[in-house]
Amino acid sequence: MVKVFINGFGTIGRRVAYAVANDKEFEFLGIAKYTPDDRLREAYEQGYDVYIPEESISKFKEKGYKFTGVIREAIEDADIIIDASSDGKGYENKIKYYLPLSKRAIFQGGEDRYGERSVADIIHNSRVNYSKAIEHMYVMQGSCNVTGLGRIMQPLIENYDDIIRFDSIIIRRAADLENSKEVKDSIELTRHPHHQDDVRDFIKEPPLYVDAYKVPSRMMHMHQLNVRFKERAPSKDEILSIYEKEFGVAILNSAKGTADVRKFALEKGYPFGDTCMVHIHADVIRVQDDTLKIAYSDDQTGIVVPENHILLQGMVFKRDREGAIKRTDMIFNLSNRKRELMEFFK
């Protein structure tokens, strides 16, 4: 059995851990925890083995938190690591553990793809470059917005060869629902949105230009994607018929905003209150001369979790994309979530 270790147990790590622990194809070794705090109770309740930094042993013992061993031991034992650490720490883990121990690893979207602290030479997007990504020893999973952009842009690129450019305005949530961080009453500017370069890693043409703003919300991101065609843009019905068939894309007509979608997921009891997908708000799609305007919301906490699961299968089993998606769909029940969302917001 392939042994998987999750390094980091925050918003993303706890979700990825839940998915891997529930997939009997993997031997789940456990999680790394750096701070002795109450998040550990969740790990104990789920029955996960907990590994900690060597230098923190006395702190964990003083506070009475149990652990199985130190992080280095778990990494030595693992075949592959999913690194879900806070932005930039993945690079440090690569230098400290993964490279010297020759361990394969998947990194998250808050790491650097370019420059001195680059963690990998490819960003994975399951809709675009799965087969290429799975051949690499180190792969970065695109962030939530980057994942959503690939999922929406690629079907258009495959269907139309007369797209000139994509322009995306990303309205980002300030913090996740479960995050205790204060949400400031301000619309914050983003000087250099990383999404543009990250997407260019797997979609070079037509060009994408991104502007991003952070708003005082905890629910989800909203994207306004404007697609410019050489001549007239296709009709709304034609566009929707393309997305109907897409995995992890739901078409909604009556959601007033991101909170409606998040509340639906919470009320349905989806794990962690996630839909794990993007939702096209079909009622506000506009076709104006040469421009198609699509608004879609992006479940920031959920969307990258099935992506990590798809990528993991590819890297360790060399499964083809259809097979990997089929298994991920079974583990996450995503087609069913999509159907329920589309029925409720029809």
Ligand SMILES: NC(=O)c1ccc[n+]([C@@H]2O[C@H](COP(=O)([O-])OP(=O)(O)OC[C@H]3O[C@@H](n4cnc5c(N)ncnc54)[C@H](OP(=O)(O)O)[C@@H]3O)[C@@H](O)[C@H]2O)c1
């Ligand atoms: N939140 C989202 O919606 C979202 C969406 C897509 C991608 N991402 C990306 O996913 C990654 C994780 O984000 P997050 O939101 O899950 O962050 P988070 O909630 O702040 O969790 C980060 C975790 O990293 C742990 N950590 C600290 N030092 C570490 C180290 N050296 N190695 C490994 N883990 C370490 C922390 O452990 P302790 O709690 O024990 O201190 C914490 O649990 C980032 O790259 C982020 O950009 C996040």
